[in-house]
Amino acid sequence: MSDPEPVLYEESGTRPAILLFGPVLAAAGIGLESLAPGGASLPLWLGVGLLVFLYTLLLVRTRRRYLRVLLTPSALELGTTSLPMSHVTSLRPVDEEHHGVRVLGDGPVVPRKLSPVVLRLTDGTRAVAWARDGAALRAALEDLLRARAAS
Template sequence: MLFAESGSRPWVLVFGPVLAAAGIGLESLAPGGASYTLWLGVGLLVFLYTLVLVRTRRRFLRVELTPSRLVQGTTSLPMSHVTSLRPPDEEHHGVRVLGDGPVVPRRLSPVVLRLTDGTRAVAWARDGAGLRRALEDLLRERAYR
């Protein structure tokens, strides 16, 4: 694996149980004691909500680059189709975006690729500069073969 981003970090799932424990702990200091079932229910609901978010982000926002494939969400592009990278400041509006959406996802950096058929496509990653470096290294290595 030359570059990888999971889309979401699993530690976010800890928020629900931590919230429940903090709520139980603080409420136990109050007169009348803690409402265990209420806080456990809140913790469970927050956990389930974040579980759905983490699973969705891991499916649709993952990025993997291997010598043979570039994976963007659920889309896979063979690296044999990529000929070069466009300059970092090149406009990418109106260019086909790799992945599952019509635009580059929010807070992710675009990397414009030139494909073998002469068209352009936009790859993206949280660490756009890191993805660009990995792609440049791979293309440079492929050119020397």
């Protein structure tokens, strides 16, 4: 049985703690409404809490699938797309324009609030990777490329 590859950089896409928003909202609503004359409408608040929970569950699952970043020595995975690291030759400068360059991942553009990292590929083209912490992804990629060049 082979050992799993070391993870050099990882982002999950979102934190699962956000799922607590629906239950906390329902509990707060029940607590506040119980102070009002007539008492709390328990079924209403439980329904609201359940609907908010289901909506956030859908958001968390989607973000974990399509905004996940995983860098190992052999591959860079962005969402459901995987790029073999053997195809990456270098990184482009931080300030290089990335508009019109193929974006890796599942969308046509770099997702909102994520930082681009421009890669130079073995076929001479460029591609854009992205991460919430673009500087950390860039540093991990630079370390990997430096180690690969030294060996």
